[in-house]
Amino acid sequence: MGSMFDKKQNLAERLKFVHFYSQWVISVPNEVWSKQQADFIDSLFENARNFQLDSKKYLKSINRR
């Protein structure tokens, strides 16, 4: 049975968003895009503190990729 997931179409849709987003970043002052980006990244940063893997498990998972 073939995959129902169209990888090519998925990438095309994601790139459409990248173009849209980059045009928005270009159109607004640095304070605006960077504040939104910082809020987003800071929330990921906080979430990473709850990451339960120890270093050995983490390094093992990296090597498997």
Add this chain to the structure above:
Amino acid sequence: MDFEYKGKNISLKNKVLSKLDLFVIDFVNILTKYADYVVVSGYVSIIFGRSRGTEDIDILINKIDMETFIKFNRELIGKQYWFLNADNPGELYGMLHDGLAVRIAIKETVIPNIELKFVKSDLDKISLREHMIVETEENSINISPLELQIPFKLFLGSDKDIEDAVYLYDIFSNQLDKVKLKQYMSILKVKGTDYGIDV
């Protein structure tokens, strides 16, 4: 986006720094006392606004001797960093010397971490030698030349890498040296026409 693109310098005023930016800036401010460095790969698109996180920041450095590495290691440990791979500086230096990466994070955390390597390939050496400098009000970060970074991301080829390449091209298409870009695309045997990177 307001930026000034002059030679190898890109000045970004009034950028609100994220915790990831502050992590990178703090680390490179220590690193720069011991080695020449260049940040490559994903963080290069993130610093210019790409809306994604990352678990590691890839940094290349020139080959340093063991004594210098031990001093660097000592300063990092004193400033609440730790090496994920090993505790022994000799062992860590051996890994770098063998072309492997060592990972460094803030004590008691694993993510985000710095993936640090000695330069190895010719393109690594070009990245280091011809690096660009991103300046914010009080800080600066050395990054890989964009004309090399974009083809390299296409070369890596995952969806995330292609998106990074397209994002950088969209942001800097008027400033990029298209001759250099074409040259690096040819060296890496990549094409960007399918993604709108048409040089």
